[in-house]
Amino acid sequence: MSAFCTGCGAQLAADGKFCTKCGAAVVDSNPPAAVVEAKQAAPTTPLAPPVSSFGKSRAILVAALVVGGAILAAVLIMIGPQAPSSPPKSSTAVAPPRAAPTATPPATMAAPPARPATTAIKASRWEGYTNTRYGVMIDYPADLFAIQPPPPDNAGRGFTAATAGARFHVYSHANAMNFSVEELQAEDVLDIGDAAAVKQNGADWYEVIATKDAENIVRRVVLSEGLAMVHRLEIAYPKTAAAAFEPVVARMVKSFRVDPAIPEKAAANAAGSPVPPQAQKSATKPPEAKKPEAKPPEASKPAWQRIDSIALGMRIPGYGGKAGVSAEVPANWTKSDMPETNVIGFQGPEATGDDVLHVTFRAERRGAKATLASEAKIIKTRLSKGADNYRLLSERTTQIALRPAIVFSMQFSGSDSPDLLREDAAIIDAGQVFYFVTFGAPQARYAASSNIPTHVLETIGFAE
């Protein structure tokens, strides 16, 4: 036997078959007497030389195990997260539903589990719900769904069928970012997370039918006033009771409609003045004003607070001109500590788990060759390089407070957490100053809180 390995030259053990340094087989003039495992009939039987390839039976067994495992894994991926799952325990976990939510739409993902719905459901007493603020109407079975307390801003209402494990809500908001029907629909599909969702749309409406966990979700959205107002209906019901719910859901979806004349009538009634002639007609054409002018007075305390960056001490270092922004943020949000003097931020209360939602206002002096597009590119590049799973969801040029602006939505996750985050950013060109307004939220909570960035941009103003 060779004393040294022919592969690496290391000295070999006296009776070794392999080099202990590099693992190469030892070349030996004497016939090797290596052992093949598990096939010995008797201890005294001479050992067979090593085999260099598989026996047929072993190959079949390996192929069966590997292919079987691969098929099972593929099935698990394809069926997706439809199996009941345990709730996430991260710090960004969704807060449980509150009886009187400050945000207008009830959280779609936070429905409390009910006992499984029986095959038959009772839906015989149909009533109508009308939202007087935005003119949204829908028929619903009142013996199945119980109406929930109204939100402070009266922009919608939630209904639950606890015993049947279903719920629905209607709510309205302005389309402040001027998204198209297709863009809004794509956002909804992304929010639900069902790539196989059935989608339909028209000039001023769209529908998404999807599944999420153990529920079927139907979203019907109608846009009015020249796509300036968005009116949403979302119905969620257990998949196991789909056959019983489908005719009920179909009737509810069909009855979902908007009459912009209703808010004007409500305002006129509240003011005590005669109903204007236009308000008596049915809504065949959009009203002249771009935003709804007549709104009933808020019955409860305001849900928003006006913030003024100048009063809060925001200033641009080295800039002597006037720079300030004013807007409305949720009333129960608090100012965050920011290290920079040209940034002010607000976040939701920690007690309710809303501290994961935040809005920041930043003012920058305009650079020599800076444009809206170049500033937007800086933000997008920084995030795409610094964050994981970065996706630019939408981008559009528009006007905010009569100033040119660019708004875009992004989705990403941090390098230390797989949770998807959503950030809406608006860059406003105010001449010598650029204002950056960003709204951030976990993607899972975005739909329920999307009225916040809309309201902020609706109510924003800049120092002249």
Place this chain on the structure above:
Amino acid sequence: MSLSMSSRWLRWLLMTVVMLVAAFILLVLDPSGALLFRVVGLIGMALFALSIVTMLLTFRKARKLSPWSLAIGAIVSVLCTWIFFALAGAPLSVAAIGLAVAAGAMVGVGWSLTNLLFIDGEAIRARGNIWFLAVWALSLLMTQAATLAGRQTPYAVALVSFLGMGLAVGNSLGLLARYARARRLLHGAVSVPGERR
């Protein structure tokens, strides 16, 4: 000729100290930890690429099987996965977790069967062949494809993690079983090299 125990331990200790110091420096530079995790991610990508190259170069070479290494590998995989999802919460049902682990274990056991075991003196060694490489490549593709197809949602990430855990456990248990059988052959009345009967 292997290194002496003390010099090997010293080398590992030195590497550990260097890594800790580097991590500390990165944390000083960026207290949020983003830089540290970014560097760790880059190193991970490099190690992943190197592991592929290493596998391609060494899969046919015989390696000594150690039951402790096999068992510790499986235990570490189970512990890491279990602790991570105990803290983060697994968006999978118990049934889905069980099926994912079973799927991974099936592939892992099949992979373990592709090793050819040899008795070399008192040691039991294993070496791979083209089937070993094929199953390894398939398992790698399977986990990567599962992550991509699942769009990196929390569900897909959890599924792939449990698949990987099952793969590690299945491979370790399969090799342990074969190792035990080989040990019985080793200590039975079998011929050893050079012995004449």
